[in-house]
Amino acid sequence: MSKAAEIDIASVTKTYGTTTAVHAISLKIPAGTYCCLLGPSGCGKTSTLRMIAGHESITSGDVRLGNTVVTDLPPAKRGTAMMFQSYALFPHLDLVDNVAFSLKMKGVDKDVRRAKAMDLLRLMQMEGYATRRPAQLSGGQQQRVALARALITDPEALLLDEPLSALDPFLKIRMRAELKKLQTSLGITFVHVTHSQEEAMALADVIVIMNDGRIEQAAHPRVVFEKPATAFVAKFMGDHNVISGRVTKSDGQELMLSVPAGADFLAVGDNGDLTDQADIAIRTDHVRIGQPSETGLGFTGSITNIEYRGSSVKLSVNGAGIEDFTAILSDTDFFANPVKVGEAIPLCWGREDAIVLGRLKH
Numbered sequence: 266m267s268k269a270a271e272i273d274i275a276s277v278t279k280t281y282g283t284t285t286a287v288h289a290i291s292l293k294i295p296a297g298t299y300c301c302l303l304g305p306s307g308c309g310k311t312s313t314l315r316m317i318a319g320h321e322s323i324t325s326g327d328v329r330l331g332n333t334v335v336t337d338l339p340p341a342k343r344g345t346a347m348m349f350q351s352y353a354l355f356p357h358l359d360l361v362d363n364v365a366f367s368l369k370m371k372g373v374d375k376d377v378r379r380a381k382a383m384d385l386l387r388l389m390q391m392e393g394y395a396t397r398r399p400a401q402l403s404g405g406q407q408q409r410v411a412l413a414r415a416l417i418t419d420p421e422a423l424l425l426d427e428p429l430s431a432l433d434p435f436l437k438i439r440m441r442a443e444l445k446k447l448q449t450s451l452g453i454t455f456v457h458v459t460h461s462q463e464e465a466m467a468l469a470d471v472i473v474i475m476n477d478g479r480i481e482q483a484a485h486p487r488v489v490f491e492k493p494a495t496a497f498v499a500k501f502m503g504d505h506n507v508i509s510g511r512v513t514k515s516d517g518q519e520l521m522l523s524v525p526a527g528a529d530f531l532a533v534g535d536n537g538d539l540t541d542q543a544d545i546a547i548r549t550d551h552v553r554i555g556q557p558s559e560t561g562l563g564f565t566g567s568i569t570n571i572e573y574r575g576s577s578v579k580l581s582v583n584g585a586g587i588e589d590f591t592a593i594l595s596d597t598d599f600f601a602n603p604v605k606v607g608e609a610i611p612l613c614w615g616r617e618d619a620i621v622l623g624r625l626k627h
């Protein structure tokens with residue numbers, strides 16, 4: 266139906282008065298990618314999306330869609346379509362007229378635009394509701410109509426601002442799967458703003474993690490999880506212990522980190538630029554109870570809390586100058602040798618489980 270386009274964001278900045286919401290970010294989103302912009306409230310996700318859509322002016326830099334620089338084009342001329350968080354359906358129009366609306370604005374004949382709207386309602390399995398008004402629909406159905414309405418212009422890229430946030434948790438997961446299926450079948454580029462790590466992990470081919478108007482990492486979810494680029498990413502995505510300390514030895518590929526009033530930790534990874542302070546990450550699910558054997562990586566600490574989670578058990582441990590170090594053990598491993606709060610236990614991990622984190626240059 267539509268053709269996909271690459272989105273190229275080149276050194277784009279957005280300022281509102283004295284607030285800089287987006288600091289000269291650059292990002293290439295390949296054609297046909299499902300891209301999620303992820304980050305905490307106020308990090309600049311929505312501003313970035315609205316600048317791609319043309320609903321917000323670009324203070325400096327350029328946005329290109331396919332071969333066209335769209336920086337100064339109005340929204341309707343960009344080849345993008347936007348689906349809003351609130352769906353923004355017209356309450357007084359039936360579904361056909363809601364979906365056909367942007368074609369009406371373009372002066373398309375009534376019969377042609379209504380036929381196209383019915384095609385889109387069919388695609389979203391909503392043709393049986395064509396004569397209803399939005400208020401007569403459930404949240405999930407309203408979302409499908411909003412999608413149909415956004416897709417009627419055959420966009421090269423669909424921009425979605427927190428599209429699942431109005432839905433209850435059960436529907437959220439169902440509509441998430443539908444979004445992914447729709448993107449795969451249409452093959453167009455989707456850019457989806459969310460503050461949910463789980464949503465981004467489930468949907469994205471590329472997760473763009475933003476913090477304070479900057480991009481901390483843009484990569485496939487597995488890369489983000491396995492190799493978080495910065496301490497912010499490791500903490501925000503969770504499931505990592507992040508340890509900060511002073512670099513005591515660094516040879517480009519391995520680094521020794523000294524924790525104040527604590528032990529030395531070895532981590533692996535490119536550390537060419539890190540000469541003073543550094544951060545390392547250790548996957549919580551790769552930590553085991555046991556003496557550090559040949560790798561020598563680990564420490565002994567005291568258990569401060571134990572949480573049962575069904576298939577796993579979470580231990581919190583203090584020791585070696587670190588507070589709240591987390592180890593996630595499988596329920597089988599934990600119950601084979603149960604431990605108690607207050608007990609001192611040795612923890613260990615493999616060399617490849619401790620990675621050096623980078624620092625964003627501002």
Ligand SMILES: Nc1ncnc2c1ncn2[C@@H]1O[C@H](COP(=O)(O)OP(=O)(O)OP(=O)(O)O)[C@@H](O)[C@H]1O
Nearest residue numbers: 281284286304305306307308309310311312313460
């Ligand atoms: N119209 C505006 N005028 C002034 N400041 C704005 C405006 N819109 C956004 N901001 C500011 O720009 C920064 C980024 O906002 P933005 O909405 O892009 O973040 P966000 O990551 O989408 O946040 P949220 O998840 O809360 O929607 C914030 O500090 C916000 O207060």
